[in-house]
Amino acid sequence: MIANLIDGLLWNISLVVFAVGVSWKMLSIIFAKRPVDLSVARASSIPGAIKTVFTRFKPAAGMASRIQMKIVAGYMFHLGLFALMFFAAPHVRFLDNEFLGFSWTAMPHSAFIISAQFAFLGLLMLWLYRVLDPVSKLISTTGDHVASILTFVVMLTGCLALLESFSELRLLHRFSVELFLIYFPFSSLMHTFTFIPSRAFTGAWFGRRGISS
Amino acid sequence: MSERLERGLNKLRAQIDSKVQSYFSSCVHCGICAESCLFYTETQDPRYTPIYKTKPLHTLWQQEYTFWGKLSKSLGFSKSLTEQDFADWEPLVYDGCSMCGRCSMVCPVGVDIAYIIQKVKEGLAAAEYSPDDLVQATKRAVEIGSPMGVKLPALQAQIRHVEEETGMKVPIDVVGADYLALLSSMEIMNFPEYIAALVRIFKQAGVSWTLCSEAFEATNSGLQIGNSKIAGQLVQRVVDGAVKLKVKNVISPECGHAYSAIRWGGPNFIGKAYPFKVVHILELLDELQQTGRLKTSGLEKGRITFHDPCQIVRRGGVEAQPVRLLKSISENYVEMTEHGHMNWCCGGGGGVSTIERAEDLRIQVFKRKKSQLDELNVETIVTACANCRLVMEEGLEHYDMDIPIIGMTEIIAEHLVEN
Ligand code: SF4
């Protein structure tokens, strides 16, 4: 009964909430009022927008030494999580069967272990910053902590599910993913998508002034 | 709810555009921006974290644009903004931010934090939570025409001195000139050498130019305090003067925020495009030099560096020109480790230098510039903003550093090949 609910109705609800929520949020940002800049542009804003979407993957000049550990933690977490999401064997199979109808080579078990270690360590470091670093502590919100905890639970249950010894563990993982998907559009997890318009807006602004950002 | 609070909230509400929504939705509260801000690096006070300075607008956005924010407000878990919040953020935003925009260069998700801080200023100013010094400066700018209270007779007196010193005429109210040169009050009162340099350079380069007796002030207190309406009023004066004299171009002087106001903000403040072009004096000097109209001779021998004014370089896009100009007249030009669009602010921009109570903080954050200069061991600093110059002179004096500062236009004029 519970298994059916988690694998069926709840899964469908969470997917709809995620898809509608994310689309609604993105559209409401893109179509919200945006005053036209009447000053004469020095250069086109479009190359600036495109460029900044990519350049911000790298820390700004002179900043690397000041934020070293935050960069390391951020990259460990995001790359680790990306690898787990799209290259863990059960996920590749799942995406093939449920959504795409095609698959790609999954990573070997050893790579899975390394990715998981990266993701966990990265997340733990980022969370430690949140609770210990005076700056991050001051600016972090309850929502940020909920997002960290949910992500941690999803990753933990995912690793446990991989053992595949109990189908309950797989169900638990799926349930945590469902909570994650439902929470996603209403939280700072949205930065996964909104970072693109944010970087593009800023890049366009700098671009039309002829500034490299 | 008091009337001023309501005015402030309405103003803040009106600031939420698509960029603000995108930025607040993207911020992951990583705190990286703190490390780019001299008010944080030099004080280690987390309240000076750039994104924290935007909190009043963030709170409003959260409560009115997000699901959890709306829910927690309706259940009474989160409090609406109060006058106390406005009072608490006033010193953080006005004294603790020079609007240098360095934070906007480093945010990994691309938040233009300075853009949001300017919007917070609009809300604070509407609620009348702005430092009195800035309020008075703005009043003087509106009523007298200059934040320092400089009137036309004072300019005329300086013009007379310049004419005596150079033996050249300073053109004023010349109809049909190609360029209308604007000045900052600080240039008129503290650095009239700038006017003398203009006269000499333009004479050699054969530039047709003029000053305008009705619109000589370029600075814009409206921008600094965060009142777009007043900013528009001040810009309109320049537009009227330029139209009356039928000039083709307006020259922004060596003043950072004046350039930002007249070049970039201006048309938006008045709601229409200009019938003339705006150039910064550095752009014009560079163009004159590149086209062979401005000829210099001789090279500065000692170690010399350029302090990039934030609003001209980082937020204004005039980055390559000052370097080219300075290299053309010096043989020992050295760059600070973080320079150009990543240069560190002097600490006095955005109106901070006008606020008397912010003086200690300004001197404290000047340590950033001091350490940049300590590394370089230069004999001369060149800059292109009268405000940066004054702020740095005070900072250098406080820290017993004996390095002369000179304006770019002035040093170029010193190297002119006399006709
Ligand atoms: S660096 Fe950007 S994402 Fe990080 S706290 Fe500052 S504004 Fe937010």
Ligand code: SF4
């Ligand atoms: S604009 Fe400059 S002074 Fe203001 S918060 Fe950003 S880095 Fe700090």
